[in-house]
Amino acid sequence: MPWLSLTFGIGSDHIDWVSDRLLEQGALSVDVHDAGEGTSKEQPLFGEPGMPLEQFWQQAEVTVLLEENANVDEILRAIAEITGSSVLPEYRLARVMEQDWVRLTQAQFDPIRISSRLWIVPSWHELPDSSAINLRLDPGLAFGTGSHPTTRLCLTWLDQFLHPGDSVLDYGCGSGILAIAALKLGAARVTGVDIDPNAITASLDNARNNFCGTDRLSFATALSSLDSEGSGTEWLPATVVVANILANPLIMLAPVLMKALQPGGHIVLSGILDTQADEVLQVYSEWADMHIAAREQGWVLLAGQKSVDNKP
Known part of the structure; x- marks a missing residue:
């Protein structure tokens, strides 16, 4: 019609x-x-x-x-x-x-190359490089398909700087893309937290689609709910905390995120416009030596290392 x-x-x-x-x-x-x-x-x-x-x-x-x-x-x-x-x-x-709107929508999402070893691939596409780490991820209920600059900035940081055996907290996990990527890149333990129950549903679905076991990866609507769900928080504080949200929530969450990070651990923040970077840097400099690690299309990635003298 x-x-x-x-x-x-x-x-x-x-x-x-x-x-x-x-x-x-x-x-x-x-x-x-x-x-x-x-x-x-x-x-x-x-x-x-x-x-x-x-x-x-x-x-x-x-x-x-x-x-x-x-x-x-x-x-x-x-x-x-x-x-x-x-x-x-x-x-x-x-x-x-x-028209076939499903096919037209799918045509907008091609595989995204993050690096030579990391790709984001929609489920309807063939793998562009079967030897790479391929995250199967479709547009869905929550933010994070790899197409937005802030997601790519965080994925690139994880690809370059995450060490095997790291423990990772992904705060504001959305689709779970950063948490799943961290696990695939060698993290020993990863937890994704998001206040939106739809995001947790999407994250769990995406984790299953990427064959991620629940022994090393979990999701919750709050850090405090992990113990009651049987996942445990004995591994916290984490060696890496990543949060791709927005500037104002990041500023308000600074004490929470830094408490969840080990002394000497790395904090990675995005969802921040170039014009907002100085304000966020100033807030987090109370706990860590922060800097602008990368920029893309008006968005920035802030990264820093928590002082070893700064106890959680």
């Missing part, structure tokens, strides 16, 4: 009102995006959870999916009414044919 795709420009002040009206009039979906997307005028937006964005796109565009028999003129008149315009907005109208 075909559909109609209607695209038009809009000012940021009217986006919520127009989106609500379109949905009331039977729109199947409403997508708001940067009108300059893919050009030199593209305007990236970033924000922390629970906090309003300080800005919005200067030139926004709306694409709405409609039933094939939708009254486009009536919808355009409603948009003009909301925006206070006496003329109908300029628009593009296209016919969208029914």
Whole structure:
């Protein structure tokens, strides 16, 4: 069954009102995006959870999916009414044919080469290098497919600096990708922690798909719940703590993460924008000698070693 795709420009002040009206009039979906997307005028937006964005796109565009028999003129008149315009907005109208959306979605995710020995491979792809460490990971319920710069930064650090026999805490584990990678790279003991139960479900599924035994790998919604779940925390504090979250949560969690790290152990932090790096560095410098270890696409990876005199 075909559909109609209607695209038009809009000012940021009217986006919520127009989106609500379109949905009331039977729109199947409403997508708001940067009108300059893919050009030199593209305007990236970033924000922390629970906090309003300080800005919005200067030139926004709306694409709405409609039933094939939708009254486009009536919808355009409603948009003009909301925006206070006496003329109908300029628009593009296209016919969208029914497609195999699963295959189209899968086509967006190719194997990702982290290093010569480490790959992230969706389950529907052949292994690009059967002799490498191949993590089977599909897009799912939780963050972490290897496609985001912060995930790649953390994976690269683990690939380069993790020592066989290390114990690793992955705080904010999401899909479990960092925890699973650490285990495959030789860690003796790994625990992933995430407050979202869906993330724990995704992590456990991904661990099974990568043939990770539960004797060396566990997941929990809080460190305090590990003992009650029979996993034990006798191996903590860890020799490596990695957290790929966001700057504000990392700042608040600093005492917790550093307590979970052995003196002389390594702390690895990402989910931090270049502009936020100094603030996070300052907070963690109370416990460790921190530095910017890597950068990619405006994101940074911070790493440091906890002072041997700094007891957990």
